[in-house]
Amino acid sequence: MLTPEKQLVVIDACEARRPLLPRDFWRFRELLAQMTLGAFRAKYLHLKTSFLWFYVRPLTVTLVFVMLKAGSGIDLGAGAPYALFVLTGVCFWFIFADTLSAASGALARDAGLIQKVYFPILILPLAQTLARLADVGLAMIAVAALQVTLGVGVDWELLMLIPVVVQMMLLALGLGCAVAAWSLALPDVREGVNVALYLGLFLSPVFFAPGAMQPVARALLHVNPLVGSLEGARGALFSTTSFPWAAWSYSCAMTGVALLVGLTLLSRASRNAAELL
Amino acid sequence: MSIAAESSASETTAAAPAPAVRVQGLGKRYLLEGARGAGALLQARLKENQTFWALRGVSFEVAAGERVGIIGRNGAGKSTLLKILSRVISPSEGRAEIRGRIASLLEVGTGFNPRLSGRANIFLNAALLGLSRKETEARLADIIGFAELGRFIEEPVKSYSTGMRARLGFAIAAHIDPDVLMLDEVLSVGDAAFQAKCLQRVGEMVGATNPTLLFVSHSIAAVRRFCDRCIWLDKAELVMDGDVVSVTEAYEEKLLKVKGAYRAPDRGRVAPVPSPVITESESDEDVARVVSAAVLNATGEQTNSVRIDEPVQIEVIFDVFVRGRRVEPALHFFNERGDVVFVAAFTDPAAPRAINEPGRHRAVARVPGNLLNDGVHRVTVVLVTADPLARHETLDKIISFSVFEREDARLDQVARGRYARRFPGAVRPKLAWTHSRVN
Numbered sequence: 001m002l003t004p005e006k007q008l009v010v011i012d013a014c015e016a017r018r019p020l021l022p023r024d025f026w027r028f029r030e031l032l033a034q035m036t037l038g039a040f041r042a043k044y045l046h047l048k049t050s051f052l053w054f055y056v057r058p059l060t061v062t063l064v065f066v067m068l069k070a071g072s073g074i075d076l077g078a079g080a081p082y083a084l085f086v087l088t089g090v091c092f093w094f095i096f097a098d099t100l101s102a103a104s105g106a107l108a109r110d111a112g113l114i115q116k117v118y119f120p121i122l123i124l125p126l127a128q129t130l131a132r133l134a135d136v137g138l139a140m141i142a143v144a145a146l147q148v149t150l151g152v153g154v155d156w157e158l159l160m161l162i163p164v165v166v167q168m169m170l171l172a173l174g175l176g177c178a179v180a181a182w183s184l185a186l187p188d189v190r191e192g193v194n195v196a197l198y199l200g201l202f203l204s205p206v207f208f209a210p211g212a213m214q215p216v217a218r219a220l221l222h223v224n225p226l227v228g229s230l231e232g233a234r235g236a237l238f239s240t241t242s243f244p245w246a247a248w249s250y251s252c253a254m255t256g257v258a259l260l261v262g263l264t265l266l267s268r269a270s271r272n273a274a275e276l277l
Numbered sequence: 278m279s280i281a282a283e284s285s286a287s288e289t290t291a292a293a294p295a296p297a298v299r300v301q302g303l304g305k306r307y308l309l310e311g312a313r314g315a316g317a318l319l320q321a322r323l324k325e326n327q328t329f330w331a332l333r334g335v336s337f338e339v340a341a342g343e344r345v346g347i348i349g350r351n352g353a354g355k356s357t358l359l360k361i362l363s364r365v366i367s368p369s370e371g372r373a374e375i376r377g378r379i380a381s382l383l384e385v386g387t388g389f390n391p392r393l394s395g396r397a398n399i400f401l402n403a404a405l406l407g408l409s410r411k412e413t414e415a416r417l418a419d420i421i422g423f424a425e426l427g428r429f430i431e432e433p434v435k436s437y438s439t440g441m442r443a444r445l446g447f448a449i450a451a452h453i454d455p456d457v458l459m460l461d462e463v464l465s466v467g468d469a470a471f472q473a474k475c476l477q478r479v480g481e482m483v484g485a486t487n488p489t490l491l492f493v494s495h496s497i498a499a500v501r502r503f504c505d506r507c508i509w510l511d512k513a514e515l516v517m518d519g520d521v522v523s524v525t526e527a528y529e530e531k532l533l534k535v536k537g538a539y540r541a542p543d544r545g546r547v548a549p550v551p552s553p554v555i556t557e558s559e560s561d562e563d564v565a566r567v568v569s570a571a572v573l574n575a576t577g578e579q580t581n582s583v584r585i586d587e588p589v590q591i592e593v594i595f596d597v598f599v600r601g602r603r604v605e606p607a608l609h610f611f612n613e614r615g616d617v618v619f620v621a622a623f624t625d626p627a628a629p630r631a632i633n634e635p636g637r638h639r640a641v642a643r644v645p646g647n648l649l650n651d652g653v654h655r656v657t658v659v660l661v662t663a664d665p666l667a668r669h670e671t672l673d674k675i676i677s678f679s680v681f682e683r684e685d686a687r688l689d690q691v692a693r694g695r696y697a698r699r700f701p702g703a704v705r706p707k708l709a710w711t712h713s714r715v716n
Contacts, residue, residue, distance in 0.1 A: 006456060011364060011373040013304070024407070031404035038390055038401065046392060116387045117405055118364035118379075271367040274360075275307070 019267060022120040031119055035127035039102070040134055054138050058090040065090075065207045076208035079241035080234065081150045084143070089206040091139035092233050095132060096172050096226065097197045102128040103176020104193055107184065111277040121270045122263070125180055129173045136165055143237065153239040160243055161236040167248070167255050168229040174258030181265035184276040205230050210247075222247060225254035295376055297457055297489040298339040298362070302371035304513075305332040305357050331357040333513045334371075339506075341376070341456075344490040346500030346521060348528055349510035355493045358510065359461045362491065377456025377489075380406055382447070391435035395426055395445055398434050402449045416452045423478070424448035451478045458488040479503060480684045497525050498651050498699070501582075501681035526581040526679075535653055535677040537572035537581040564669045565604040565660045568594045568637065572656070572678040575646075585682045585705070586646045586690045593658055594639045595670075602662050603631035604669070606640050609657040610649075611674060618649065618703045631663065647692050647707035650700060653679045 007024075044050040065086045069075060077085035103125035107114065110124055147154075183189040204226040210218050221227055228244060228251030235243035269276070306328045332354040339345050347355045360366045362373055363381040388405045389398050399420055403413040421430055424445045426437075434442060460479065480503070482488060494500050500507060500521065507524035509517040517524050529535035573590040574580045583589040593606045605623035612618050621642055623631065632638055655674035661667065682691060692707035693700070 006377040009364070009375040009379060011361060011368060011375070013368040013370045013372065027407055027409075028404070030400075030409050030413075031407075033410075034401045034404045038393075041390075041392070113388050113405065114365075116365065117381070119405060119407070274365045 025120050032123050036130040039131035061090045062087045076212045078209035078211045080238045086207045093206045095135045099132040099172035100176050104179035107180045115274045125176050155239040157236050157243045164232040171255040174262035177262030177266040181269035184269050225251040296338040297341040299374045301336050303335045304370040306369040330513045335515045342487045344504045346504035346507040347493045353510040354513045379457045380453050380455030381459035382450045389434050395430040420448045420452050459491045461493045502684045537678050539570040539675045564599045565597045570658045570676050582679045588646045589644045591642045597635050601633045605631040607659045611655045613652045649680045650705040651680045
């Protein structure tokens with residue numbers, strides 16, 4: 001036998017929820033790896049030109065905004081050439097939105113598995129989130145290329161790029177888990193999330209800088225935790241923009257709250273996931 | 278709470294080796310439509326009429342290496358029990374403890390990614406069952422060999438036939454060496470040849486690594502073959518828990534009305550029933566009457582079931598009222614499908630002219646082992662006179678018994694040979710085979 005220590009599995013009706021991180025989560029690390037690989041394959045390896053398609057959306061949206069700016073003469077950006085400003089915002093926004101959307105649909109997508117075999121269901125949204133890290137790499141290639149072309153330098157704040165990316169992905173994971181768990185009982189929630197993500201594109205500093213807003217609007221805007229993430233990404237990347245420490249700290253705190261709520265809801269739901277799906 | 282008290286009591290007395298599975302007061306309540314929705318997640322208070330119990334108050338223990346069959350009608354709670362134990366769903370009440378690695382055979386093809394090759398899917402599926410990459414690599418050759426996919430193992434699974442997917446899925450599940458193996462009606466999927474192979478592998482696993490086996494099945498024959506203990510669930514509750522023979526006998530008696538003994542009522546005559554076998558006229562004359570009939574095992578004890586390789590005896594006790602009428606009993610054997618297996622006439626060499634003395638008589642017919650096929654058999658008992666040809670009493674399918682086979686039967690013991698499948702046909706005789714080389 002390969003497992004000399006016989007682990008004891010206890011199934012108890014008294015426990016209202018399964019633990020946030022199941023004790024056997026480590027044992028299923030191979031499943032997490034396989035699921036991540038699967039999610040990556042599903043996005044990139046089934047089409048030969050998938051990598052190119054990734055760029056179509058951010059590049060076209062950036063192009064539209066650059067043309068709008070050129071046509072209207074209104075500059076909503078700050079600290080960097082507008083094209084670079086918008087491309088960075090659009091890339092990171094879509095990474096966030098896609099990750100949140102994939103994580104929140106992860107349980108429904110693999111409903112067949114959940115109903116037939118036990119495994120820690122946190123693996124499903126987590127794998128979707130991890131697979132989206134590939135998007136970050138692709139986005140960085142485009143952003144870096146444009147940055148070099150436009151001659152915008154980097155400073156020591158570049159070190160903050162990784163924390164910002166991690167924070168943004170964790171925020172997407174936390175919210176995704178919450179939506180995934182909630183939508184088990186109320187499938188309509190995911191439709192609401194789609195609307196929220198659509199609005200979020202305009203309510204986040206994707207193509208405008210918070211600094212270009214009126215003080216009241218700016219204060220309201222900062223309720224959105226993505227302000228810290230998007231501005232943080234720009235601050236980390238461009239030497240011309242300083243890192244927004246206050247806004248990003250708020251984003252980190254909100255990420256902590258989102259993770260706590262998301263994982264709690266998911267662990268509550270995991271008891272009954274197989275029946276609710 | 279009684280459950281907590283029970284568990285603390287059992288912990289203090291746990292001197293014996295810990296059971297592989299311990300189930301205490303396990304129950305599962307489902308919400309009916311209308312009670313579902315957000316309330317389910319928030320565990321709002323529910324009205325009793327919005328719920329139903331799929332399982333309630335089930336307690337048992339299974340020692341390591343024990344092989345337990347779980348039987349019951351549809352909706353009895355068998356699959357719910359197994360789903361709780363495999364942690365797919367959570368119980369509404371009670372507690373269960375399972376020691377060691379749990380594996381339940383997945384429905385065939387669960388968790389395959391059709392775009393990936395068979396080999397990649399082995400890793401994916403094994404990971405789903407909780408195996409690490411290293412553990413999977415150690416089993417890879419065995420799994421590929423068992424699945425018999427040849428060069429197709431490198432092809433994407435979407436190009437596989439259903440049978441190929443089934444073989445691959447089973448091959449993975451069958452090679453994870455669990456401590457507790459749960460099988461839920463695995464035999465109901467796939468074609469006959471595939472089922473045979475599954476059964477064979479289950480037999481090998483039980484023999485080699487000796488996992489604790491929990492086996493849900495509608496097939497009493499399969500439960501008798503693989504299990505040494507049986508749990509009978511009915512209407513969400515545990516009805517009976519005991520050795521496989523007594524529980525399955527009780528189950529068959531209740532559900533299939535299999536009954537190895539008959540005693541005639543004290544008064545009155547049993548209404549004659551038209552028999553498909555006998556065309557003789559029914560006599561109104563009171564010449565003879567059956568007192569009792571019974572199925573006996575090889576040692577003469579009354580039984581409801583016999584092993585396929587052991588003889589079974591049918592005992593008929595009857596009263597003869599008239600002298601010199603050549604009364605004799607006859608037996609008609611029917612199988613589960615109602616087909617006549619054979620008819621046996623009275624051929625006791627000690628009574629060449631049948632029975633002519635009035636009084637109480639006992640006749641026993643011995644059916645050799647390795648003649649009947651497995652399954653339920655019903656016996657019609659008839660009292661006839663040959664000259665003039667007349668039927669004096671017909672007790673249609675009045676006694677019955679089931680013939681079963683054990684997986685541990687030796688090759689030379691039964692007529693199965695090296696084949697795992699169910700043998701078709703009314704009988705399954707073990708023939709005297711010889712063979713010699715001619716060139």
